[in-house]
Amino acid sequence: MATTSIPPLPVKDTLIDPSPSLRYSYFTPISPLFNAYDRFSLWRADLGLPQPGTVENLQKEVKSTHLTNFAFDGARADLTKSLSMSPLFQVTHSFALGSQTAPSSYNFGAIFGSTQVFLQGGVDHDGNVSGRFNYGWTPSTVTKLQAQLSSQPGHNMIQLEHDYQGQDYSINGKAMNPSPTDGTGIYVGSYLQSITKNIALGVETIFQRPTPDVSEISSSYLAKITSSDKSWIATAQTQGLGILQTTYWQKLSDKVEVAADLQLIAMPNRREAITTIGAKYDLRLATFRAQFDTTGKVAALLEQRFTPTFAFLISGEIDHFKNQAKIGLGVMIESSSLTPEEMGMPPQP
């Protein structure tokens, strides 16, 4: 047996060649390519560029500071029930009524999440279903599926998405309502690359094909500047047809964040600019957001937690130019069938 086994390579040889297994393989003719690639990736790793985040989350900090995505009017109640912590499993019953803009609704939602799989679904009283499915192949490679299903024709939407985050770049590809028979649909590809420790540049290309003989392609460019201690972030994004959106976000202290958003539209028949400035205070049992913009709207949202399981929300908005006001009241109740120990919390005295 000992005579047939291959003698181990001398230490000197393995030190010179980083991949000794390639030396006598079928890949020998193209090994210079591999060597060049290895050297290129080593050189790239030596630069120590940070991960720039994804294109979708470019304005994440600003969006979580502003209350545009959180504001509501009318009355609202959310009853969340956590049935398991790991894996995460919770169901939500949401009721909304008395809103000026949307009809009263009931929505049932369910969430299941483990380390690899995330499932989310919601159904409203009309029977419209929305769903989300994420599968993480590795921590940096995620495939996402999103769908809106309705019994009315023409209201269905399905989106396939794949996300890859490399060491200093991120790539994302999306297909919305792709049709395998005639190739219609909307396809989006994006790439974001760190070029220095603070600056990242990216491009997003949208290919639209609403009918088999009409197709349109447009690109938008992105830039993101992050301070070295990540206390402020500035972003800029052009969207085809002369729209520029710039944002600035700064963390003033542990509890206070401020954000500004400037949107410039310079189209041949429409020229306007909207600025929104907002602040968010994270207090011990409350979150307060306030913002105003140049269209004359002043808005505030208070989320007060009386106990860890009961929160009370007040949302208000005054439009000074149109003389309109909106107010919203909400409660959020979280109940759990688990004991505090099972939820991983320290026991209450």
Added chain:
Amino acid sequence: MPSEETKERIVKVIEIGRTVLHYGWIPLIIYVGFTRSNPQPSLIKLISPLA
């Protein structure tokens, strides 16, 4: 290009898949969550908003 017959078949398969997803998605999540939860909850707690 696929023939008209194949196209029709693909459209039909997608339509069936869409219907299955429409009615089966929420039950699937509840089934997966219910069977994998730790500890396993009781059914009444799962459905009723008040229990």
